[in-house]
Amino acid sequence: MPAPVPIPQSEAELLQRATALAGHTLGAVAIHYGFGLPHTQRRQKGWVGVLLETLLGATAGNRPVPDFEHLGIEMKTLPTDEHGKPRESTYVSTCPMNGTLASSWEDSRVRHKMARVLWIPIVGTGPLHERLIGSPLLWSPSEAEEKVLRNDWETLTDIIVRGEVWNLNARHGEALQLRPKAANAKQLVWVHDEEGNPVQTQPRGFYLRPRFTHGLLKKHFGLS
DNA sequence: GTGTGATCATCT
């Protein structure tokens, strides 16, 4: 098994490393690094993300901080079809359902995580080992993009802060949405409803809609 | 139980 990948010391080094992986299949790089390759992701949904984090020398583990903490960079794999169209939404972070919800967009987990993101497209719809690692995109939101994210975040957190539990669903938000994020639907947390009474609801997380991530790829790679 | 990494399964 190859030696562990060292922590990248600069953006340039990280980007160079990611670029070196581009064009290779998941199967090839997994075998090279001694990773077992699952036939399906049915029972290993986070496998691609963990593989790429390892190959790039990420450090955060499961702490709520950027993958490359000293660089302030979050890494996200982005599964796409052959044309670079995202196949899934992108998980951003959990959403605090209690009083610890950030009081402003400026202080929010979403803004901090999205401030600098290394997107790594994973291209293809066939067997996992045949899918290609795409060209990396080191991205920060444009003014327009941040405005959309901020508006969505404020809309969503407002629902929670108001205690409108009945109104929590994935239909809100142009780019950012709230969806269940837990082991299963039986996992519940206590919150306060509109009248301040304790009620239970599912834990949620923030996700980026595919339309938004598709826009990023089109803007930077000029894909149709 | 809560965080990380996400995709799966189903309905419209």
Place this chain on the structure above:
DNA sequence: AGATGATCACAC
């Protein structure tokens, strides 16, 4: 087909 709600594995 696209979106929503549900679920899987692992670390701590």
